[in-house]
Amino acid sequence: MTMPTAVMWDMDGxxxxxxxxxxxxxxxxxQRYRAxxxxxxxxxxxxxxxxxxxxxxxxxxxxxxxERIVRVMAQEVASRIDHAAAGGVAPWHRGAxxxxxxxxxxxxxxxxxxxxxIEVASxxxxxxxxxxxxxxxxxxSQPKPDPAxxxxxxxxxxxxxxxxxxxxxxxxxxxxxxxxxxxxxxxxTALPVRPQPGLRIVDSLTQLRLADLSxxx
Numbered sequence: 077m078t079m080p081t082a083v084m085w086d087m088d089g090x091x092x093x094x095x096x097x098x099x100x101x102x103x104x105x106x107q108r109y110r111a112x113x114x115x116x117x118x119x120x121x122x123x124x125x126x127x128x129x130x131x132x133x134x135x136x137x138x139x140x141x142x143e144r145i146v147r148v149m150a151q152e153v154a155s156r157i158d159h160a161a162a163g164g165v166a167p168w169h170r171g172a173x174x175x176x177x178x179x180x181x182x183x184x185x186x187x188x189x190x191x192x193x194i195e196v197a198s199x200x201x202x203x204x205x206x207x208x209x210x211x212x213x214x215x216x217s218q219p220k221p222d223p224a225x226x227x228x229x230x231x232x233x234x235x236x237x238x239x240x241x242x243x244x245x246x247x248x249x250x251x252x253x254x255x256x257x258x259x260x261x262x263x264x265t266a267l268p269v270r271p272q273p274g275l276r277i278v279d280s281l282t283q284l285r286l287a288d289l290s291x292x293x
Contacts, residue, residue, distance in 0.1 A: 078291045081235040083179050084226055084258065085207075087190035089245040089265050090281075091176070092200055093167045094192075095122060097156050101149040102133065111137030126150075126193070126213075150193035157196065161203035169265055171281035173204060178286045180206040187211065187229035189242075191219045209233050221248040223255035230256065241289045243281075250275065259291050 085091050099118045106113030113136050121129040130145035138145055160166050166173070179186055187209035190197050197212040209232040211225050218224040230237040242253030242260045250269070253260040261276045261284070262269040269277050278284060 080241040080289055080291055081239040082185045082233045084187045084189050084229050084240055084242045086244045086249045087188055087192055087200055090243050090263055091172045093169050097153045101152045105138055105149060106133060109138045150195040154195040154199035157199040157203060166203040169281060175281050175284055176204055176206045182286055185233050187233055189225045189229045221251035223252050226252050226256045
């Protein structure tokens with residue numbers, strides 16, 4: 077059994093369930109500026125780039141530049157994560173923090189690789205306490221599905237991507253992990269994952285233990 081030299085985690089949808097926090101941040105910001113923004117509006121932009129959401133909020137009446145809107149929402153979501161973690165209720169997906177803790181106990185380094193802003197990624201990393209490297213959407217010029225985020229994380233960890241395991245849930249993230257040659261395990265937390273040769277698919281992280289991350293399994 078050959079264990080990976082590192083494990084690289086996607087964040088939203090894989091490690092954490094932060095979507096409700098983003099939805100609330102959008103609604104609160106809209107209310108602050110008396111902008112027209114409903115829960116349905118918030119749901120309509122789920123899965124789209126955050127800057128697109130910010131532009132739409134700006135068009136609806138939030139009197140801040142879109143780039144500033146991104147930062148304000150990211151700071152609020154990060155604050156909520158810090159507060160939740162202090163109370164022991166961080167927004168982990170089922171089985172996620174347990175697996176990450178088991179990997180850390182085995183001495184295998186881990187990276188958090190996300191398209192989310194650095195404020196949110198850092199808050200999640202603080203709550204988890206197991207990540208040696210964090211690569212956020214602010215750290216690379218080309219987001220997933222480009223392999224750049226995972227390539228950067230592997231370089232920062234000092235490992236070769238081919239010797240790592242990537243945990244992902246989205247088509248773009250899966251494509252990015254496979255593009256660097258990592259062993260990708262896809263978790264169906266929200267949407268069905270399309271079967272691909274060599275891609276391992278699980279319904280939940282509760283199905284995985286350390287031994288299941290073996291490169292030969």
